[in-house]
Amino acid sequence: MKTLYTAHATAIGGRNGHVETSDRNLSLELGTPGGESNKPGKVTNPEQLFACGYAACFGSALEAVAKKRNLDASKAEVTANISLIKEDDGGFRIAAELDVTIAGLDHDTVQKLTEEAHQMCPYSKAIRGNVEVELKAAA
Numbered sequence: 001m002k003t004l005y006t007a008h009a010t011a012i013g014g015r016n017g018h019v020e021t022s023d024r025n026l027s028l029e030l031g032t033p034g035g036e037s038n039k040p041g042k043v044t045n046p047e048q049l050f051a052c053g054y055a056a057c058f059g060s061a062l063e064a065v066a067k068k069r070n071l072d073a074s075k076a077e078v079t080a081n082i083s084l085i086k087e088d089d090g091g092f093r094i095a096a097e098l099d100v101t102i103a104g105l106d107h108d109t110v111q112k113l114t115e116e117a118h119q120m121c122p123y124s125k126a127i128r129g130n131v132e133v134e135l136k137a138a139a
Contacts, residue, residue, distance in 0.1 A: 015045065033084060047082045047094065054123045055080035058098055061121035065113050066102070073113065077101045096127070097134040111137040 008022035013030070020027040031043035055078045066073035081097040100114045114137045118124045124133065 019049075047084050050094070051080040051082040054082070054096065054098070057123045058100075058117055058121045061117035061124075062100065062102070062113055065116040065120065069113075071105065071109070071113070073102050073105075075103055093131070095132045095134075097136065099136045099138065101138045105139070107137060107139040110139060111135075113137075 009019055009026070010022075011017060011019045011030070015030055015032045017030050018028070019030055028049075029043045030045055033045045033047060058080070059073075059076050059078045062073045062076045062078065066076075077100070079099040081099070083095045083097075085093050085095055087093060098114070098118075100110060102110050102113065105113075114135050118133070118135055127133065
């Protein structure tokens with residue numbers, strides 16, 4: 001195995017603090033989802049950041065599996081819905097739903113590509129067995 005890239009980010013102040021990458025290409029104020037500090041357009045939260053990364057990574061996985069079948073998924077639209085769930089014991093967990101649309105392909109083909117991409121996507125692999133992921137394909 002060979003490491004291709006390592007991202008470095010530092011958070012200060014937890015969910016109501018600040019997060020920044022080592023190269024400073026990303027520097028954001030954080031707020032609790034739905035909390036008083038969460039002012040639209042002013043702050044983001046870890047769930048939104050995870051959703052962005054997962055959607056982008058899954059889109060690349062879709063392109064890779066489609067290419068193997070000589071199909072074009074370069075315009076695939078992936079919406080990652082990441083939910084923060086409070087459990088009965090007071091703990092928290094996340095759940096994910098991926099909505100996938102690939103223009104020009106029928107539902108069954110999109111479903112098959114989505115399932116294949118889920119097997120190869122690094123984000124999917126990282127959370128497999130720990131996070132419930134629902135896959136939804138649309139024509």
